[in-house]
Amino acid sequence: MRGRGLMGLGFIGLLLVLVFGIDGNIRAYAAKQVVVCNWGGNSAAFEKECFYDPFEKETGIRVIMTSPPDVAKIKAQVDSGNIEWDVILTDIPAILTLTEGEKPYLEELDYSKIDPVLLAQVIPEVKQKYSLGARIYSFNIAYNTKTFKPGAHPKTWADVWDVKKFPGVRSFNNPYGGITPQYEVFLMADGVPPDKLYPIDVERAWKSIDKLKPYINKWYKSHAEAVQMLVNGETDIACTIGPRVIAEKWKGAAVDVEYNQGKLAADNWCIIKGSKNKEEAYKLINYIMDAKRQACLASKVPYGPSNREAVKYLDPKIADDLNTSPKNLAKQTWQNVRWWVEKGPDGKTNRARSIERFNQWLLK
Numbered sequence: 001m002r003g004r005g006l007m008g009l010g011f012i013g014l015l016l017v018l019v020f021g022i023d024g025n026i027r028a029y030a031a032k033q034v035v036v037c038n039w040g041g042n043s044a045a046f047e048k049e050c051f052y053d054p055f056e057k058e059t060g061i062r063v064i065m066t067s068p069p070d071v072a073k074i075k076a077q078v079d080s081g082n083i084e085w086d087v088i089l090t091d092i093p094a095i096l097t098l099t100e101g102e103k104p105y106l107e108e109l110d111y112s113k114i115d116p117v118l119l120a121q122v123i124p125e126v127k128q129k130y131s132l133g134a135r136i137y138s139f140n141i142a143y144n145t146k147t148f149k150p151g152a153h154p155k156t157w158a159d160v161w162d163v164k165k166f167p168g169v170r171s172f173n174n175p176y177g178g179i180t181p182q183y184e185v186f187l188m189a190d191g192v193p194p195d196k197l198y199p200i201d202v203e204r205a206w207k208s209i210d211k212l213k214p215y216i217n218k219w220y221k222s223h224a225e226a227v228q229m230l231v232n233g234e235t236d237i238a239c240t241i242g243p244r245v246i247a248e249k250w251k252g253a254a255v256d257v258e259y260n261q262g263k264l265a266a267d268n269w270c271i272i273k274g275s276k277n278k279e280e281a282y283k284l285i286n287y288i289m290d291a292k293r294q295a296c297l298a299s300k301v302p303y304g305p306s307n308r309e310a311v312k313y314l315d316p317k318i319a320d321d322l323n324t325s326p327k328n329l330a331k332q333t334w335q336n337v338r339w340w341v342e343k344g345p346d347g348k349t350n351r352a353r354s355i356e357r358f359n360q361w362l363l364k
Helices: 002-020 041-058 071-080 092-099 115-119 155-161 183-189 200-214 222-230 243-250 278-288 291-298 308-313 317-318 337-341 351-362
Strands: 032-039 062-066 087-091 132-144 172-173 216-220 237-241 255-271
Touching: 032 132, 032 243, 032 278, 041 062, 041 278, 041 291, 062 092, 071 092, 071 183, 087 092, 087 278, 092 255, 092 337, 132 155, 132 222, 132 243, 155 200, 172 200, 172 222, 200 216, 200 351, 216 222, 222 237, 222 255, 237 243, 243 255, 243 291, 255 278, 255 308, 278 291, 337 351
Parallel strands: 032 062, 032 087, 172 216, 172 237
Antiparallel strands: 087 255, 132 237, 132 255
């Protein structure tokens, strides 16, 4: 009995050392975690509800949330070796910035660690070397349904340019905050087929928008502003993020979206180079890519799920409003972000050069 008691005391002592350490400070040696950096706001709250909370409950792996996924902070973490984040949600321009320099700041994804069944269900365009697309957004024809009844609304960008058939005020983005000119839209309005947009014919794009400029009453500075103007009836047609407009439609606003000739892009999951919790990061990404879990998020925030099976778990009315439902996805084209970050002889990217020209053009 005495021997067993000593053994018991020895075990307890060992446990105390493991938990508190020799110096008496608490140490969570057994705890597993993954730090996720996303965009914050309402979307992050719904991600927590649909992804992170159930993931914690099912796996015992703690998910710590932070935001935003700032490129400079990511570089600083990797350069210093002080890696604070594991998984980030970000867009392709940021990913290209982080991976096309002298060294990559993101891990090249090991797709052998992603469930092959899930991978087969994911839209091919979002499976990239350093990233896996999660939620899809798109630039679309958005309109006020008091001005245009659904079915009698502009269905192409050429229709948006036809101010006689579709009278009303238009709204497009200005370069504030780095939102690039909508060259692809300008070209489709001029008759360029979606599969012939790249490389961009810049001069043709400018000639096209020159024709519509007198009918644009507001050059908005954010997509939130564009959506609010549509909701308030300050503008009749806008080129803006379609899913944001659908979110207002679900609240009862008199707005809707035409997905034909939309321009698709994705927010993507990436793993930071040198992540301390890489195994947990892959487990979380697998969890997020599941069709039912993506359907959970899409039912609350109307960005398109990248898992094509997700629509099967949604109310058909909700699915019909999403940009990646089969009928809507087929009408749209993917933005070639790589063209926008290409550099010319002057060392400037197409993006930077276009924003400079746009600022000058607006002053004319």
